[in-house]
Amino acid sequence: SPTNPTMSGFAVVRDSLQNRGSAFTNEERKKLRVTGLVPPRVFTLEEQLARTRAQFDALQAPIDKYKYLMDLQDVNETLFYRFVMDNVTEMMPFIYTPTVGEGCQKYGTVIQRPRGLYISIEHKGSVADVIGNWYSDKVDVIVMTDGERILGLGDLGTYGMGIPVGKLNLYVACAGVNPARVLPLTLDVGTNTKSLIEDPFYTGLKQPRVRGAEYDAFLEEVMVALTTKFPGVLVQFEDFGNTTAFHLLERYRGRVCTFNDDIQGTASVSLAGLISATRVKGTKIKDELFLFMGAGEAGTGIADLIVAQMVADGLSLEDARKRCWLIDSKGLVVKSRLQGLQHHKVNYAHEFEALPDLVSSIKALKPTAIIGVSAQSAVFTEEVVKLMASLNERPIIFPLSNPTSLSECSAEQAYTWTKGKVLFASGSPFPSVFIDGKENVPGQGNNAYIFPGVGLGIVVSRARHVTDDMFRIAAQALADIVTPEDVAKNCLYPPLKKIREVSAKIAIAVAQNAFDTGLAAEARPADLAAAVQAAMYNPTY
Numbered sequence: 437s438p439t440n441p442t443m444s445g446f447a448v449v450r451d452s453l454q455n456r457g458s459a460f461t462n463e464e465r466k467k468l469r470v471t472g473l474v475p476p477r478v479f480t481l482e483e484q485l486a487r488t489r490a491q492f493d494a495l496q497a498p499i500d501k502y503k504y505l506m507d508l509q510d511v512n513e514t515l516f517y518r519f520v521m522d523n524v525t526e527m528m529p530f531i532y533t534p535t536v537g538e539g540c541q542k543y544g545t546v547i548q549r550p551r552g553l554y555i556s557i558e559h560k561g562s563v564a565d566v567i568g569n570w571y572s573d574k575v576d577v578i579v580m581t582d583g584e585r586i587l588g589l590g591d592l593g594t595y596g597m598g599i600p601v602g603k604l605n606l607y608v609a610c611a612g613v614n615p616a617r618v619l620p621l622t623l624d625v626g627t628n629t630k631s632l633i634e635d636p637f638y639t640g641l642k643q644p645r646v647r648g649a650e651y652d653a654f655l656e657e658v659m660v661a662l663t664t665k666f667p668g669v670l671v672q673f674e675d676f677g678n679t680t681a682f683h684l685l686e687r688y689r690g691r692v693c694t695f696n697d698d699i700q701g702t703a704s705v706s707l708a709g710l711i712s713a714t715r716v717k718g719t720k721i722k723d724e725l726f727l728f729m730g731a732g733e734a735g736t737g738i739a740d741l742i743v744a745q746m747v748a749d750g751l752s753l754e755d756a757r758k759r760c761w762l763i764d765s766k767g768l769v770v771k772s773r774l775q776g777l778q779h780h781k782v783n784y785a786h787e788f789e790a791l792p793d794l795v796s797s798i799k800a801l802k803p804t805a806i807i808g809v810s811a812q813s814a815v816f817t818e819e820v821v822k823l824m825a826s827l828n829e830r831p832i833i834f835p836l837s838n839p840t841s842l843s844e845c846s847a848e849q850a851y852t853w854t855k856g857k858v859l860f861a862s863g864s865p866f867p868s869v870f871i872d873g874k875e876n877v878p879g880q881g882n883n884a885y886i887f888p889g890v891g892l893g894i895v896v897s898r899a900r901h902v903t904d905d906m907f908r909i910a911a912q913a914l915a916d917i918v919t920p921e922d923v924a925k926n927c928l929y930p931p932l933k934k935i936r937e938v939s940a941k942i943a944i945a946v947a948q949n950a951f952d953t954g955l956a957a958e959a960r961p962a963d964l965a966a967a968v969q970a971a972m973y974n975p976t977y
Contacts, residue, residue, distance in 0.1 A: 445469040452513045453616055459484055459515075459977055481518065481977050488519050498535045503546055505531055506539075509605070510549045513615055517975035520609045525932040528884065531609075534839030534864050536602045537587045543595035544637030551601050552620030554594065557646050557654055564661040570619060575666040576895045577613055579603045580621040580658075584645070584677035585698075588811030588842040591677075593627030594640030599675050603697070603887070611888030611939035612972025613895060619666075623658065625651060655684065663692050668957060670894050670902070672697055672887065678732045682780050693894060695902040699737035701883040701890070704907035706738045706807065706834065706861075707745060708914035709881050712928035713805075713832045713859040715915070722746040724759065724832070727803035729794055729844060730810035731764035734836065736780045738807060744908050757783055761801055763810075767792045798823050805832035808844030812837070816845035818853050825854040836863035836881055847878035861928050868925075877922075879929040886910050888935075889942025896943060896964075896971050898957035899950035906946045913945045914938060936972070943968045 448454045448468050456464075458479040465471040479487075488508065495501050505527070509516040520527045529535055539546055559566050583596030600620035607613040626643040627633065633642045646654070662669060673684055673696040685696045695701070707721075714721055726742060728735040739760040746756035762769040762784045768791040769781050777785055791797045794815065798806070806824060808816055816835055824831035831854060835844035847866035850858045856871035861879040869876045890910055894902060917930045917938055930938060944965055950956040951964075961967040 443468075446473060449473050452510055452516075455512050456514065456977055457484070457512050481515070484512075484515050485519055485522065488515060492519075498530060499538050499542065499546070501530045502535045502539045506547065506601075510551070514975045514977065517605075517609055517615065517973075520605070521936070521975065524609060524935055527609075528606075528882070528932060529865055531605050532602045532884065533587060533882075534841070536598050537589055537839040539602075540586050540592050540595050540598040541589065543592075543598055544635060544639055547598075550597075552597055552622060554597070554622050554624055554640075555658060556624040556641060557626070557650075558624075558641070560654055560657065563654075563657045564665070567661050567665050570665075572616065573665070574617050575619045575669050576617040577604065577607055577670045577672065577891050578619045578621055578662060578666070579607075579672045579674050580623065581674045582623040582625055582676055582680070583627070583640075584675070584680065586675050587838045589839075591627050591629045591632075591645075593629065593632050593638070594622055594624050595632065595638070596675060597622045597639075603672070603674060606884045607888045607891055608973060610884050610935045611892040611943065612936065612974065613888065613892055614973050621662075623654075625654065651680075659688060659692060668693060668898055668900075670694070670891055672891070674698065678780075679778065681733045689901065693899060693901055695890075695907075696733070696737075697883055697887050699733045700741070700902075700904065700907045701887040702734045702809075702836070702881075703737040703741035704886045704890075704911045705881045705883050705914070706836065707741050707908065707911035708885065709834065709861040709879060709928045710742065710805065710832065711745075711911060711915035712879075712918045712923070713830075713861075715918075716859060716923055716928075717830050720749050722749040722751045722756070722759070724804045725801065726760045726805045726807060727794075727797060727801060728760070728762045729806060729808045729812070729815055730837070731762040731769055731781050731784075732809065733780070734809040735762060735807070736784070738809065739784060741904065741908055741911070744904060745911075748908070758786060760784055761786065761797070761803070763794055763797055768797045794820055795823065798827070802827050804828050805834070808835040808837055810837060810844060811842045812844065813842050814845060816850070818849070821845065821850055821853040821858075825857055828857075830857055830859050832859045834861045834881065836861075838863045840864040840866075847876075851876050851878075856926075858926075859928065860926070875925055877925040877927040879927045880932075881929070882932070884932075884935065885914050885929060885938055886942065889913075889939035890946050892939060892943035892968065892971065893946025893950065896958070896968055897947040897950035897955075899947075899955045900957055901955055903949075903953075903955070906949055909945045909949055910942045913942045917941065940965075940968055940972065 579600035583593045586592040586596045604618040624640045626645040671694040743756040851869040861881045866878040951960045
């Protein structure tokens with residue numbers, strides 16, 4: 437556990453990183469001057485976990501469980517992380533998607549004690565002073581958002597703070613990144629959501645979003661101040677709007693250690709699932725034809741990484757791109773629409789007739805895989821799914837949109853409509869589906885399989901930059917952990933209970949790549965696996 441030897445008395449029990457509550461021993465109570473500030477009986481961590489379980493189980497609504505867990509974190513982070521880690525499969529939907537979406541929507545009434553750092557556009561010229569108010573000079577990982585595109589829920593402004601908080605909880609619980617060295621950060625540049633401006637409890641600026649040159653200058657001041665205060669820090673961009681996300685990634689990826697999880701993390705976990713699916717089919721990624729429903733940052737990010745894998749498998753860049761097709765709000769992305777396309781779609785605008793929708797595109801292109809990144813609920817209709825099953829012995833269908841309410845189809849629908857033939861993964865969790873007595877376990881393409889391990893590998897190696905190839909390597913490492921027992925249940929990912937093992941393997945692979953490519957600022961350890969394990973935080977007293 438992180439400790440602060442200079443802290444004592446009331447400050448200890450009010451510091452969630454130091455507080456052990458009723459688990460302080462009598463000796464610790466005397467030494468830290470907390471005798472009388474906690475109940476007299478000394479409890480073990482196991483007894484505290486049993487009480488936490490009873491309190492958690494007494495709650496019914498997911499949002500109430502989310503609030504309970506956030507309150508627990510505010511009181512005792514060791515207990516919080518131990519409880520989450522011991523029950524990670526069960527807790528994941530409550531500390532992150534889908535419940536975190538509702539938590540963000542209700543952030544003004546849900547959260548009692550603010551976490552993280554808020555930097556407002558009104559702080560222009562004094563951003564470094566605001567960052568200087570953070571309690572520590574030692575930060576390894578920052579997750580930063582401006583709240584414009586929270587999951588599939590749109591512009592939530594400063595209510596989006598739940599996302600950086602939740603993501604960093606996963607860095608700690610899934611990969612053991614030190615909780616004392618993480619920083620959730622929300623930038624407040626206004627909001628274009630009318631209901632938030634009218635919300636009496638809204639926590640941010642009640643004005644339209646600042647864009648253009650003023651926004652860019654503000655972000656530049658923020659990034660310079662962060663990397664000056666925390667040299668070598670990893671900055672993860674999270675839930676920025678499509679245009680902003682691509683712009684920021686391209687602007688800063690060569691200057692600082694940064695990545696965008698919506699673009700690169702989603703791509704990596706999706707590629708891992710697709711690698712598993714092709715192993716079931718006995719094919720390679722380069723043999724498949726992919727059709728994306730949605731052409732934003734997630735869709736083109738996945739397509740780019742698929743193309744990188746195809747090139748690694750021997751295809752030319754041009755031929756690889758021709759095996760990925762996009763559908764946006766105007767229909768199939770084709771060359772005749774080139775003039776009006778956003779730049780990130782241009783590489784996938786192929787010579788073909790203009791088609792208006794998903795069904796007509798499937799009939800014409802005959803894809804082997806469809807990937808949903810549209811944030812449009814139920815767009816993978818019965819007609820769409822059955823059409824895919826008629827074209828493919830084992831159709832690959834990945835409805836990846838979050839939260840569950842925006843999923844393109846459910847697992848039950850996909851398995852039922854294909855009579856169990858589908859190779860399925862989703863962005864949100866679904867229960868098992870039984871077809872003719874056989875259990876099918878829907879794999880969740882959860883970014884938590886990828887970004888915590890990538891982050892840990894960056895921290896261990898002190899990599900100067902995060903490369904796309906690191907995410908391709910991470911996808912391979914994740915797919916390699918899928919066992920025949922997982923595949924027997926049609927599950928394309930390892931069980932979440934293995935998440936620490938997964939993160940460690942990914943961290944080793946990413947750090948190895950950093951050392952091999954000269955990107956590491958740290959000296960290569962004699963035993964990299966041991967160095968990774970030693971760096972992983974273990975919540976105990």
